[in-house]
Amino acid sequence: MVRFSFAVLLLGARILGHASAQQPATANAKPPVDVPQLFATTCGWCHSDGGRVAGKGPQLMDSQRTDDFIRTRIKIGKEGAMPAFGSALSDTDIDAIVHYIRALKPEQG
Amino acid sequence: MRNKQDVALGLMLAVGAVVAAVPGHAQPVDTGRIAAGSPNDWLTYRGAYNGWNYSGLDQINASTVKDLSVAWLHVPGRSTRGLQSVPLVADGVLYYTGSYSRVFALNGATGQVIWSYFPELDDMLVARQTHSPYNRGAALGQGKVFVGTVDGRLIALDMKTGKVAWDTKLQDSQKLTVGFTGAPLYAKGTVVIGSQGGEWPGRGPIYGVDAETGKVKWTFLTVAPTDEEKKSWGNDSWRTGGGGGWMPGTYDPGTNTLYWGTANPAPLYDWSGADWKTSGARPGDNLYTSSVIGLDIDTGKLKFYHQELPHDAWDFDSAVGEFVTIDRDGQKYIVHPNKSGFIFVYDSNLKVKNVYPIVDAINFVKTINPQTGELVGRRDFAAGKQAAPLCPAISGGVSWNSGSYNPKTGMYYKIGNEWCITLDVVKTTPVTEPAAQLNIGANFKLVPPPEGQIYGHLDARDPITGAKKWEVRYPEPPMASVLSTAGNLVFVPDSRGILHAYSADTGGELWNHSDGLGHQGGIMSYAVNGKQYIAVVAGFGGMVSDDYAPTFGEPYKSMPRDDGILVVYALK
Numbered sequence: 001m002v003r004f005s006f007a008v009l010l011l012g013a014r015i016l017g018h019a020s021a022q023q024p025a026t027a028n029a030k031p032p033v034d035v036p037q038l039f040a041t042t043c044g045w046c047h048s049d050g051g052r053v054a055g056k057g058p059q060l061m062d063s064q065r066t067d068d069f070i071r072t073r074i075k076i077g078k079e080g081a082m083p084a085f086g087s088a089l090s091d092t093d094i095d096a097i098v099h100y101i102r103a104l105k106p107e108q109g
Numbered sequence: 110m111r112n113k114q115d116v117a118l119g120l121m122l123a124v125g126a127v128v129a130a131v132p133g134h135a136q137p138v139d140t141g142r143i144a145a146g147s148p149n150d151w152l153t154y155r156g157a158y159n160g161w162n163y164s165g166l167d168q169i170n171a172s173t174v175k176d177l178s179v180a181w182l183h184v185p186g187r188s189t190r191g192l193q194s195v196p197l198v199a200d201g202v203l204y205y206t207g208s209y210s211r212v213f214a215l216n217g218a219t220g221q222v223i224w225s226y227f228p229e230l231d232d233m234l235v236a237r238q239t240h241s242p243y244n245r246g247a248a249l250g251q252g253k254v255f256v257g258t259v260d261g262r263l264i265a266l267d268m269k270t271g272k273v274a275w276d277t278k279l280q281d282s283q284k285l286t287v288g289f290t291g292a293p294l295y296a297k298g299t300v301v302i303g304s305q306g307g308e309w310p311g312r313g314p315i316y317g318v319d320a321e322t323g324k325v326k327w328t329f330l331t332v333a334p335t336d337e338e339k340k341s342w343g344n345d346s347w348r349t350g351g352g353g354g355w356m357p358g359t360y361d362p363g364t365n366t367l368y369w370g371t372a373n374p375a376p377l378y379d380w381s382g383a384d385w386k387t388s389g390a391r392p393g394d395n396l397y398t399s400s401v402i403g404l405d406i407d408t409g410k411l412k413f414y415h416q417e418l419p420h421d422a423w424d425f426d427s428a429v430g431e432f433v434t435i436d437r438d439g440q441k442y443i444v445h446p447n448k449s450g451f452i453f454v455y456d457s458n459l460k461v462k463n464v465y466p467i468v469d470a471i472n473f474v475k476t477i478n479p480q481t482g483e484l485v486g487r488r489d490f491a492a493g494k495q496a497a498p499l500c501p502a503i504s505g506g507v508s509w510n511s512g513s514y515n516p517k518t519g520m521y522y523k524i525g526n527e528w529c530i531t532l533d534v535v536k537t538t539p540v541t542e543p544a545a546q547l548n549i550g551a552n553f554k555l556v557p558p559p560e561g562q563i564y565g566h567l568d569a570r571d572p573i574t575g576a577k578k579w580e581v582r583y584p585e586p587p588m589a590s591v592l593s594t595a596g597n598l599v600f601v602p603d604s605r606g607i608l609h610a611y612s613a614d615t616g617g618e619l620w621n622h623s624d625g626l627g628h629q630g631g632i633m634s635y636a637v638n639g640k641q642y643i644a645v646v647a648g649f650g651g652m653v654s655d656d657y658a659p660t661f662g663e664p665y666k667s668m669p670r671d672d673g674i675l676v677v678y679a680l681k
Contacts, residue, residue, distance in 0.1 A: 034538070036535070037535065037537050037538060038546070039552060040533075040535035040537055040549060040550060040551060040552055041376070041537055041540060041546050041547055041548050041549050041550065042239075042546045042547045042548075042549065044549060044551070044552045044553065045239070045547060045549055045652075046655070048552070048553065048554035048555070049531070049533075049552050049553070049554045050533075050552040053554050053659075054659040055554060055555070055655075055656060055659060056652070056655035056656055056659075057655075076236070077236055077237075079189060079236070079671075080189035080190050080242070080650065080670065080671055081655075081670075083236065083237050083238055083239050084236040084237050085237070087237065088237070088546070107494075
């Protein structure tokens with residue numbers, strides 16, 4: 001159920017992100033990032049439990065940081081703490097991650 | 110041919126032993142000298158090829174240790190994620206590395222800088238890396254100091270001047286985002302270094318490089334080196350990779366064998382359930398991940414291996430862990446810890462002779478058969494949230510910090526970690542093209558074992574049988590290596606920053622001192638002009654220790670993770 005909600009949000013994020021970035025759609029366009037999978041493969045090592053609790057990195061759920069701060073931190077990272085993902089993730093991808101973070105809720109059960 | 114080699118080696122060992130008895134008389138650091146393991150020096154990562162992490166010096170002993178105090182300090186600067194290396198000493202000169210592969214040569218008696226070398230790294234690449242920019246040490250040999258870099262290079266420096274002798278690009282780190290953090294190993298004209306690689310879609314190469322020229326002699330792929338091993342990776346899953354020999358192994362001059370441990374396959378956590386041989390992310394055994402391998406050092410050809418964890422579904426590398434070589438009753442044993450918290454005992458052909466656990470918090474298997482090494486009652490996950498936590502945690506029942514074998518007590522001193530993680534296994538799309546992505550395959554968080562609290566312990570055990578003689582507990586697992594000495598001492602640098610000295614016989618604490626920063630690197634001993642020193646690096650931060658602040662609070666909450674210091678002790 002939670003994942004479904006994320007998927008809806010992400011779809012929204014894709015549309016909004018692509019519109020705002022005015023990127024032309026091509027046959028070879030990189031598919032949009034699946035944020036829950038991205039957390040399960042990469043982000044979750046430091047942002048534990050899908051970002052719901054603090055680990056090596058801070059808890060992301062209920063973050064008081066602004067969207068711009070989060071976007072910038074994802075793009076350029078922080079030396080010795082957070083890798084820079086600006087070359088791996090598009091602005092659209094990063095917007096989707098911000099949406100994911102804002103939608104995080106405690107897990108049921 | 111072998112007989113001739115043995116005779117030659119015997120002569121080299123004899124010469125090495127004599128030379129080492131003359132402090133300050135510089136002789137080439139070669140295979141014979143490293144194998145002999147002179148007590149005045151510390152010529153390779155774990156002291157000598159025997160992997161003992163042991164000093165034969167006894168000036169600092171159970172009676173005199175009360176007078177141990179700081180002799181000198183050195184601050185390397187820019188210690189992002191702390192200091193994680195083991196200093197080396199040859200002929201009174203101490204060599205050590207810091208973050209970003211900074212290398213220093215210091216006067217071992219005074220700390221005076223003889224030379225320093227700061228390589229220019231690819232900063233943009235380093236900024237993209239997750240397991241970076243720490244460095245765990247150097248190697249010595251043929252008048253050179255060898256160090257790896259996180260941007261995929263192996264560099265040789267002149268021992269006397271620090272000038273670059275050669276600088277070889279081994280790894281396409283731009284593509285893979287991984288390079289080298291572990292120390293190289295020098296033996297028989299070859300410098301061996303293993304790539305990072307448990308979490309990335311590479312094939313975890315181990316490189317053998319000519320020490321004189323820097324040219325690559327051989328490359329061994331730890332993931333499916335031939336079509337035969339590809340059969341152990343169903344659905345071409347070898348492309349998702351893993352492996353990587355990210356910590357140094359060792360060398361046996363008697364058999365010309367290089368022993369090395371390899372990392373886990375990717376993704377770390379599979380969703381196959383019990384049908385892991387035919388389904389899931391990477392069906393099959395996944396050779397040669399989570400294995401110990403024996404290679405011919407001249408050719409890099411595989412001689413034999415043992416896969417400690419076939420189809421590792423828990424991220425319990427064999428890349429961690431020393432190879433402790435012990436002769437007992439005419440039988441040669443090799444003792445090797447696995448990240449799972451089990452200790453494997455082998456003969457010199459890596460045939461299993463015994464297996465025993467040193468931690469209680471283990472539930473990824475019911476046990477491991479001590480006669481065969483077979484995993485019994487393994488726990489393979491289907492996708493979804495797991496009802497019970499996985500023990501030990503992703504950081505391991507043992508980590509990459511070395512234990513110590515003391516031939517005088519016959520005991521093996523080793524740190525065990527008691528912790529677990531909750532686990533939600535996620536069925537992910539195969540990651541075959543490296544980007545900035547790791548390939549974990551789950552969400553998790555660190556939790557205490559079901560039976561109680563997180564803690565760490567130093568065990569004194571018989572290395573072959575595993576029988577425990579004594580134990581010392583710590584509220585947080587120590588992440589630094591252990592040193593034992595002929596002075597009947599065991600030194601444990603703990604995570605809070607306290608260096609402890611215990612009686613090797615009883616485990617009774619005899620002395621301690623604060624180094625001001627958590628320890629997560631090496632400790633060693635050497636002598637200059639008849640005076641014994643203990644050198645330890647302090648400085649916290651990294652893939653394991655970054656969990657300490659949120660888990661334990663103070664002193665980790667306020668402990669810097671971008672600082673470091675080399676502390677050298679001697680008797681007052």
